[in-house]
Amino acid sequence: MSPLQRILVSVTVALVLAMLYGKAQGAEMDPNCLGCMCEASSNCNASTLCHTSSTYFCGPFHLTWAYWADAGKPVLQHDNPDRKGAFENCANDLYCAAETVKQYMRLFATDCDGDGVHSCKDYVRIHKLGKSACTVPIPRGDFLTKFETCAHRLNVF
Numbered sequence: 001m002s003p004l005q006r007i008l009v010s011v012t013v014a015l016v017l018a019m020l021y022g023k024a025q026g027a028e029m030d031p032n033c034l035g036c037m038c039e040a041s042s043n044c045n046a047s048t049l050c051h052t053s054s055t056y057f058c059g060p061f062h063l064t065w066a067y068w069a070d071a072g073k074p075v076l077q078h079d080n081p082d083r084k085g086a087f088e089n090c091a092n093d094l095y096c097a098a099e100t101v102k103q104y105m106r107l108f109a110t111d112c113d114g115d116g117v118h119s120c121k122d123y124v125r126i127h128k129l130g131k132s133a134c135t136v137p138i139p140r141g142d143f144l145t146k147f148e149t150c151a152h153r154l155n156v157f
């Protein structure tokens, strides 16, 4: 695939995710915000599985076990949150992973940057840096560049 085709595929995935999500869940978090977090994490590649770099993370949103546990251990239908592998099965599933992110934000959204509102700028910091480390900006790098490009394109904020 050419780079342009790859971008189109990943934007399409993000938009489909955003649309389905907006319908299913109501609008507490801009679905495009969720889509751009997915883009920044993995190009929103739904085939992303588990990897270990400095930490162990899984799926298109690059979720860690701790993040998933803090979100209340969402699971696929009929799965048991205490079963070994329940985390991986959820995190590697686009919809379960998206639900995990939404639940994490419902529980832990704060005004990280002190501008008086809970916006996608806060959510993306919380996603990348964690719920108690979001008062600083996300370091320059691939994640931030991809997020900003996506957010600009989809007019998120």
Ligand SMILES: *[C@@H]1O[C@H](CO)[C@@H](O)[C@H](O)[C@H]1NC(C)=O
Residues within 6 Å of the ligand: 006, 009, 043, 045, 046, 047, 048, 049
């Ligand atoms: C998505 O990820 C899978 C698994 O890592 C990889 O094989 C595939 O090429 C990726 N797809 C795109 C469009 O980048």
